[in-house]
Amino acid sequence: MRDLLWLIPILPFAGSFILIVAGTRLPKKLVPLIGSGSVGLSALITIFIGIDFITSTNDQIIQQVLWNWIDVAGFSPDFGLYLDSLSLTFVFVITFVGFLIHVYSAEFMVDDEGYARFFAYLNLFVGSMLLLVLGDNLVLLYFGWEGVGLCSFLLIGFWYQEEKNGYAARKAFIITRVGDTAMAIGLFMIFKALGTVNIMDIQGQAPVVWTVGSQQVTIIALLLLGGAVGKSAQLPLQNWLPDAMAGPSPVSALIHAATMVTAGVYLITRTHAIFELAPTAQFVVGAIGAITLLLAGFSALTQYDLKRVLAYSTISQIGYMFLALGVGAWSAAILHFMIHAFFKALLFLAAGAVIMALHHEHDMFKMGGLRKKLPVIYWTFLIGAASLAALPLITAGFYSKDQILWLTWAGEKGNIWFFLSALIGAFITTVYTFRMIFLTFFGEEKTHVSHVPGSRINIPLIVLAILSTFAGFIEIPHSLGHIQLFTHFLDPILPETILKPEIESTEWMIQLLAAALSIGGVFVAYYFYVMKPALHVQIKSTIPQVHNFLLNGWRFDSLYNWLFVRPFVYLSNINKNDFIDWPYHALVNVAIFFNRIFSFTQSGILRWYLIGIVIGAITILTLGLWM
Amino acid sequence: MSVIPAEYGLVLATTLFVLGLISLLIRRNIIFMLISVEIMLNAAGLAFIVASARWEQPDGQVMFLFILTMAAAEVSVGLALILQIYHQIKTLNSDEASKMKG
Numbered sequence: 001m002r003d004l005l006w007l008i009p010i011l012p013f014a015g016s017f018i019l020i021v022a023g024t025r026l027p028k029k030l031v032p033l034i035g036s037g038s039v040g041l042s043a044l045i046t047i048f049i050g051i052d053f054i055t056s057t058n059d060q061i062i063q064q065v066l067w068n069w070i071d072v073a074g075f076s077p078d079f080g081l082y083l084d085s086l087s088l089t090f091v092f093v094i095t096f097v098g099f100l101i102h103v104y105s106a107e108f109m110v111d112d113e114g115y116a117r118f119f120a121y122l123n124l125f126v127g128s129m130l131l132l133v134l135g136d137n138l139v140l141l142y143f144g145w146e147g148v149g150l151c152s153f154l155l156i157g158f159w160y161q162e163e164k165n166g167y168a169a170r171k172a173f174i175i176t177r178v179g180d181t182a183m184a185i186g187l188f189m190i191f192k193a194l195g196t197v198n199i200m201d202i203q204g205q206a207p208v209v210w211t212v213g214s215q216q217v218t219i220i221a222l223l224l225l226g227g228a229v230g231k232s233a234q235l236p237l238q239n240w241l242p243d244a245m246a247g248p249s250p251v252s253a254l255i256h257a258a259t260m261v262t263a264g265v266y267l268i269t270r271t272h273a274i275f276e277l278a279p280t281a282q283f284v285v286g287a288i289g290a291i292t293l294l295l296a297g298f299s300a301l302t303q304y305d306l307k308r309v310l311a312y313s314t315i316s317q318i319g320y321m322f323l324a325l326g327v328g329a330w331s332a333a334i335l336h337f338m339i340h341a342f343f344k345a346l347l348f349l350a351a352g353a354v355i356m357a358l359h360h361e362h363d364m365f366k367m368g369g370l371r372k373k374l375p376v377i378y379w380t381f382l383i384g385a386a387s388l389a390a391l392p393l394i395t396a397g398f399y400s401k402d403q404i405l406w407l408t409w410a411g412e413k414g415n416i417w418f419f420l421s422a423l424i425g426a427f428i429t430t431v432y433t434f435r436m437i438f439l440t441f442f443g444e445e446k447t448h449v450s451h452v453p454g455s456r457i458n459i460p461l462i463v464l465a466i467l468s469t470f471a472g473f474i475e476i477p478h479s480l481g482h483i484q485l486f487t488h489f490l491d492p493i494l495p496e497t498i499l500k501p502e503i504e505s506t507e508w509m510i511q512l513l514a515a516a517l518s519i520g521g522v523f524v525a526y527y528f529y530v531m532k533p534a535l536h537v538q539i540k541s542t543i544p545q546v547h548n549f550l551l552n553g554w555r556f557d558s559l560y561n562w563l564f565v566r567p568f569v570y571l572s573n574i575n576k577n578d579f580i581d582w583p584y585h586a587l588v589n590v591a592i593f594f595n596r597i598f599s600f601t602q603s604g605i606l607r608w609y610l611i612g613i614v615i616g617a618i619t620i621l622t623l624g625l626w627m
Numbered sequence: 628m629s630v631i632p633a634e635y636g637l638v639l640a641t642t643l644f645v646l647g648l649i650s651l652l653i654r655r656n657i658i659f660m661l662i663s664v665e666i667m668l669n670a671a672g673l674a675f676i677v678a679s680a681r682w683e684q685p686d687g688q689v690m691f692l693f694i695l696t697m698a699a700a701e702v703s704v705g706l707a708l709i710l711q712i713y714h715q716i717k718t719l720n721s722d723e724a725s726k727m728k729g
Contacts (some may be wrong), residue, residue: 401690603725604725604726604727606721607652611652
């Protein structure tokens with residue numbers, strides 16, 4: 001079974017290839033079959049390999065070198081795949097959640113004329129993402145990294161006839177490109193310093209070559225962090241993600257919630273050897289996470305658009321993952337990634353179904369009372385939301401988020417500020433999550449339900465709802481039963497988090513605090529949006545500036561517009577007549593000048609031509625006589 | 628019999644040629660322009676005859692016969708063209724035939 005590893009990324013690529021070449025000519029029934037079938041097969045192989053991994057006790061690593069990719073003067077990255085428990089976790093989420101989203105899309109996109117194109121892009125995305133997490137060297141990782149960036153661009157702008165979608169797609173592409181450039185420079189520096197791009201060699205050599213906190217390794221770590229920040233929509237490159245919601249809902253679920261945006265988390269975890277050598281950079285990771293999760297949480301409180309709430313919540317939850325990475329809680333970050341992938345994909349898919357049922361109505365304030373009309377969606381959405389809000393004991397989100405909270409408090413690299421921001425973030429998360437629930441599903445019906453989703457939408461929702469509830473039980477904290485399946489699974493690869501001495505006894509207090517806050521958040525949301533619905537309108541009208549400020553995502557767009565876009569446009573306006581172009585323009589102008597003269601002589605009047613001939617003849621004769 | 632000096636003949640030919648040229652330049656009517664060309668051709672022919680008489684060689688007269696033949700052909704082609712122009716632009720004014728203006 002392990003030899004089939006190469007099939008996992010190849011199958012989606014093959015599916016994409018078939019759909020690109022023959023997509024429009026295939027019968028419409030066959031298109032989703034190829035699209036989801038290829039990913040489904042990959043998921044099946046992944047599950048078999050995963051079972052093999054868990055049951056067998058010997059080496060937990062699969063390496064497959066397919067061929068030597070480039071070989072130039074010592075720079076020879078292989079086209080090689082590398083699977084350990086970290087990449088297995090990612091591959092499982094990508095293929096399995098990806099498969100469910102493909103099944104969902106088969107019904108969601110059925111009336112779209114770009115049906116085959118959609119599945120072709122989606123398959124291409126899954127293939128690239130698998131290359132990203134399976135690549136055994138940073139160059140192959142970068143290849144996948146850019147591949148998913150391209151697919152993200154294509155899918156955000158999927159409905160390209162509308163101008164704003166194209167704008168959102170370009171915005172996402174350009175902003176992530178800023179981070180990618182930093183990351184590329186980081187890769188160059190790694191190769192220059194270590195002479196290799198193979199991830200395992202880097203892990204081995206980094207502690208030998210660099211001392212802890214040396215300047216070079218800090219710069220490299222910060223550059224890699226730049227790439228991660230761009231892809232994972234963290235401060236200061238976070239403002240592309242809310243606009244990326246212009247894409248179809250399955251795209252938001254797959255790319256902008258479950259997989260691609262967590263590529264930054266993967267990158268940092270993958271190169272954790274480098275980050276452990278650079279404590280400053282690791283602290284920056286945590287600080288970025290802590291600030292981002294608060295900023296995005298506050299913005300999510302004010303949004304009208306259902307999908308934008310989820311987008312800000314994604315930014316905020318990835319902030320939690322970064323926070324966990326920053327305090328060295330590697331496996332907690334990966335656990336939260338996995339659980340987040342389940343419940344956020346679920347929420348996006350359910351939101352997509354709601355939006356479809358209401359004739360593309362995105363505004364939550366125009367929804368309401370959907371509890372009775374769309375029961376399946378209501379219950380699954382509620383389960384996903386409970387998981388996002390980390391309601392204690394019964395949801396998976398509780399176990400993953402609680403672990404992060406605990407480790408920011410108790411971890412050696414944690415501090416009180418990180419902990420406080422995580423705690424406040426948890427409270428805000430609950431409030432905006434249940435604000436969403438109460439506005440959408442409770443109250444009176446404001447928009448008529450026109451379309452009740454069918455089984456291909458319901459089944460993925462139910463499967464994801466089950467996962468969002470039970471996936472947390474693989475990791476139960478110390479004070480509640482102490483199950484650490486996931487941490488042990490990742491143990492051989494990721495270092496354990498070192499706790500502060502003598503702090504273990506406070507764990508139950510932290511848990512109680514987090515639980516109280518999340519339940520309190522539900523009540524706050526209930527009070528504001530069900531009991532006293534006039535109150536939030538009143539608050540909004542007393543402080544409209546603050547409300548608009550948060551609604552527009554802390555006005556980062558205006559800031560960047562003022563800082564970068566306007567000066568750039570100004571400079572390019574000045575340099576419109578680039579001086580390098582001058583000689584070429586001169587050439588053109590000379591040609592145009594003579595063209596004018598000669599076309600003037602072509603007057604069309606015969607007698608002028610005759611005079612020309614006569615003058616010419618006289619000139620030649622005169623010259624002939626003189627010479 | 629006294630021989631007319633060659634210079635007289637050449638002056639006559641030149642005068643004819645220049646007259647033809649000037650009328651070619653100032654006339655607008657295409658038929659008159661064709662006639663002017665004929666005059667210039669004949670002036671050239673006259674020059675050949677004078678030269679042939681001066682050098683007492685028959686070549687010049689042979690050349691004149693050639694010019695005569697060529698002039699006949701030229702007139703027939705020229706008249707056909709004039710007819711076509713008249714069909715196209717309904718006038719004989721050469722200035723009107725300025726479609727090729729650059």
